[in-house]
Amino acid sequence: GAGVSQSPRYKVTKRGQDVALRCDPISGHVSLYWYRQALGQGPEFLTYFNYEAQQDKSGLPNDRFSAERPEGSISTLTIQRTEQRDSAMYRCASSLRDRGYEQYFGPGTRLTVT
Amino acid sequence: EDQVTQSPEALRLQEGESSSLNCSYTVSGLRGLFWYRQDPGKGPEFLFTLYSAGEEKEKERLKATLTKKESFLHITAPKPEDSATYLCAVNSDYKLSFGAGTTVTVRA
Numbered sequence: 505g506a507g508v509s510q511s512p513r514y515k516v517t518k519r520g521q522d523v524a525l526r527c528d529p530i531s532g533h534v535s536l537y538w539y540r541q542a543l544g545q546g547p548e549f550l551t552y553f554n555y556e557a558q559q560d561k562s563g564l565p566n567d568r569f570s571a572e573r574p575e576g577s578i579s580t581l582t583i584q585r586t587e588q589r590d591s592a593m594y595r596c597a598s599s600l601r602d603r604g605y606e607q608y609f610g611p612g613t614r615l616t617v618t
Numbered sequence: 619e620d621q622v623t624q625s626p627e628a629l630r631l632q633e634g635e636s637s638s639l640n641c642s643y644t645v646s647g648l649r650g651l652f653w654y655r656q657d658p659g660k661g662p663e664f665l666f667t668l669y670s671a672g673e674e675k676e677k678e679r680l681k682a683t684l685t686k687k688e689s690f691l692h693i694t695a696p697k698p699e700d701s702a703t704y705l706c707a708v709n710s711d712y713k714l715s716f717g718a719g720t721t722v723t724v725r726a
Contacts, residue, residue, distance in 0.1 A: 535712065545716075546716025549714070595662075606650075612661055
């Protein structure tokens with residue numbers, strides 16, 4: 505079956521621009537997560553949703569970052585007024601339920617802010 | 619705060635040379651310990667979930683074990699296609715807290 509998909513796969517943007525990263529989870533998965541992964545490190549939690557409700561956004565670095573999942577399926581991570589330090593790999597994952605269930609990751613979006 | 623430490627950082631093996639990777643963790647109420655494989659340029663690929671001390675899971679040449687403080691991923695008679703970064707993560711509520719991974723290189 506189809507796995508988690510993310511788009512775009514690569515995004516180059518200029519400092520100060522807004523970007524929107526999309527995640528399409530596995531069909532039927534209730535929980536959706538956003539992580540950020542630096543080179544040589546494991547993914548680091550940003551935020552997560554159960555259905556359309558954002559349950560925890562404590563990992564978002566600052567208020568330029570926001571996420572939504574309006575219909576409980578596709579999610580968008582938006583970064584406003586991008587800065588060079590936002591350059592990273594952004595990964596989305598989904599799971600059947602939240603606590604204790606394995607999470608399946610997408611291929612990621614590589615964001616480069618110039 | 620949940621913490622995960624993986625060792626070694628890198629492991630170079632000859633084909634057929636078995637070895638083990640370590641994942642030490644501290645967590646308040648373990649709901650699962652997860653092993654993932656990550657190939658360059660790709661997202662982490664789920665391998666195993668372990669829920670309680672004493673539990674073991676196997677898949678091909680990989681075997682994961684769990685104690686109250688650590689988990690081991692044993693690679694038996696590895697092949698070059700087992701070369702990857704192996705990530706360990708713990709789940710105490712909903713999010714995964716990852717270690718930095720162990721990069722395994724298997725030479726033919």
